[in-house]
Amino acid sequence: MTCGGRRGQLAAALTIGLCTIGSALRPLSLAAQQTRVEQVRPPVSSQGRLPVTGCSGQPKSDIVVISQPPFTDRLPRDLDWVRRAVRATHANTRDDVVRQFLFLKVGEPCNQIKRAESERILRAQPYLVDARIRVYDDENGGVRLEVETRDDFSLMVEPMLRGSSPQFRGLRLGESNLAGFAKQAVVEWRNGMAYNDVLGVQFTDFQFLGQRDELRLEARREPFGQRLNLEAVRPFYTDLQRFAWVASVGGRREPHQFLRGDIETNAVNVRRAFSNVGGLARVGPVGRLRLIGASITREEERVDSLPFLLTPLGVRPDTLGEAALLFRRQNVLRANLLLGVRAIRFVRVQGFDALTGTQDIRVGAQAGVSLGQSIVVGPAVDRDRFLSTNVYLGWGGEKWFAGAQGITEARYDLTRRQWDNVIGSGRAAWYFRPAVRQTTVLQAEWATGRRMRAPFQLSLADREGGLLGHRQSREPGARRLVLRGEQRLVVPTRLNVADVGLAGFVEAGRLWTESSVPYTVDTPWRGVVGVSLLAAVPPRSRRLWRVDFAVPVSKDPRARFEVRLTGIDRSRTFWRDTRDVERSRERTAPTSLFNWP
Known part of the structure; x- marks a missing residue:
């Protein structure tokens, strides 16, 4: 539609009215679309968009967990099958698992010691490669915390080989972060030769009953x-x-x-x-x-x-x-x-x-x-x-x-x-x-x-x-x-x-x-x-x-x-x-x- 064409006074008035209404509704429509997009968009990093600030008593308005899988960096095209194979067998650490190790809560003042200790405890978990907790200005007088973790490769396949016959002596198979729940499960078999074969199972829950407790179980038949x-x-x-x-x-x-x-x-x-x-x-x-x-x-x-x-x-x-x-x-x-x-x-x-x-x-x-x-x-x-x-x-x-x-x-x-x-x-x-x-x-x-x-x-x-x-x-x-x-x-x-x-x-x-x-x-x-x-x-x-x-x-x-x-x-x-x-x-x-x- 062209606003301003010469089509008579009535047509011109009608056209001007429709253009005016359309111009008024267009920002509302765009805002509604943006709202719908934000509702379904997953949390993304604030890095590069908001200035980093210190953690010195500001109220925490939000805590966002970003859990990254292994191989986050770009791989060469000939090796991209490695990324696909790993991610097909890997489950990212769940957000609630990460949050359980935090000494930080929304609404409380931001404390630098609690931030540093939460980051260190996350980094010490055996199923994570690294962990960072960054603090950003939320532009409303508070701060927004982003907890970014990167998982280690969780599948465990360890063959036991020897130079003498038989060369294949056993196998240790397990998962160090079962379904992303911070649980490790391992089974083992080893040839006992003239004695009993070794049969073993190990299970570790790094968040027993949803707390910062650990449960360790080992059962093993020795030769x-x-x-x-x-x-x-x-x-x-x-x-x-x-x-x-x-x-x-x-x-x-x-x-x-x-x-x-x-x-x-x-x-x-x-x-x-x-x-x-x-x-x-x-x-x-x-x-x-x-x-x-x-x-x-x-x-x-x-x-x-x-x-x-x-x-x-x-x-x-x-x-x-x-x-x-x-x-x-x-x-x-x-x-x-x-x-x-x-x-x-x-x-x-x-x-x-x-x-x-x-x-x-x-x-x-x-x-x-x-x-x-x-x-x-x-x-x-x-x-x-x-x-x-x-x-x-x-x-x-x-x-x-x-x-x-x-x-x-x-x-x-x-x-x-x-x-x-x-x-x-x-x-x-x-x-x-x-x-x-x-x-x-x-x-x-x-x-x-x-x-x-x-x-x-x-x-x-x-x-x-x-x-x-x-x-x-x-x-x-x-x-x-x-x-x-x-x-x-x-x-x-x-x-x-x-x-x-x-x-x-x-x-x-x-x-x-x-x-x-x-x-x-x-x-x-x-x-x-x-x-x-x-x-x-x-x-x-x-x-x-x-x-x-x-x-x-x-x-x-x-x-x-x-x-x-x-x-x-x-x-x-x-x-x-x-x-x-x-x-x-x-x-x-x-x-x-x-x-x-």
Whole structure:
């Protein structure tokens, strides 16, 4: 229609009227269409549209969660099938899961400490690559918070391969973020050869009953026994929370094997049951606080005195005529006092324990103590006292960081009036990152057992605490010290499928003997040098995949060139006990409370 054409006075008046009405209705129509679009449009990032402001007491008008899948960056056309395949099998972390970890609520004043702690706790979740909480001006006197998370690759497929026949020994299959609900489920099978096949299931709920609690379940049939563990815990995530608690029950029956040098390995059967319930409360200000609590623990352990042989063809009696291995039977109920002090701040760093991923390191000091007194009730007849300590120190920043942690426990026998079962382990490390793509790591790891009355033995063959290239080592010890050095280099790539890198490393270790640990010897220093291929999938993932090529340089006759594939996320905790140490510890020390993150 043309407004202003000459068609007579009546036609002109009618035309002008219609044009006027149309002009008046057009803005209303556009506004209505825009409203309908905004109602169905999903939340989008404000970055680039609104100015970023500080979080300093403004009222929060809205909190938007933006959950990103793996491989958010653009991939080359030839590799775009990777993005499609991953997203077809992946479920994004749900918004309500992310919101449960927030200490922020709409309408409350924006608090910088709560914002930073919420972001850090999200970043520490194993199914997330990274998390950011950004603050934007809502142009109405308040702020709008955007919580952006990016998921890690959640499907777990880990074949177990060996160089000898049969090469395919087992498979570990699972999902680390089941349907986006922050639940991990894993099943495992491994060929038991002459014994039972290993069948295992693990389940972890990182938001048990919709809270910031964790439920952990492990059931496993071993080649010669079984294991069952159930634990519910509210870890001490942050100084902002008031309480932490733990409840656990479990047991196992399995052989404890002993290396004997060139003589065939023997074993004794161990039966163990435990239970634990306790909690902590915070006393003091955020950043410099004290923890106090209590727990009730139950420990029962029985060890057979007659050793036997676990041969490739099955179980055989040990006919070497050696004396029986004598271990103390334990049956104790304890009341424990839990104490802790904490003066910690967190620094966000990149490329320390991960290849390029981010993590939050603890700077400051933290100490936890457990003091236990036995209670003679019913079958619990042992009379003892128990002491456990967990000490952490850390200092540094984004360019370099030095830290140390040690965990020690001991039992005082009131009948014999002496300390026994003294177990200690720990780690000291120095990280140096002079450039974005370079990282140097120097570390020392130690473990010791003294006056042992329970099965215990260390070796350089242990997969976690020993040396590469020494898987066939037969030398046992009671104390172990391993020194490691590594130089990592990130290799630039534009594929956006993975971060890749190279590393050169050296390792050295030795063992010492102790009369209470069977068959142990003093060894000279053993060494190994090698190179590694490194990868993080997807980019910036904190799980570091590595293929190590290790060449022994010591005179151990059983040391061999080794190629080892591993994929581990070490960014959540500074130190975790190796399995050969952890299996001999008592379950009374509340490491679940003192060791997070």
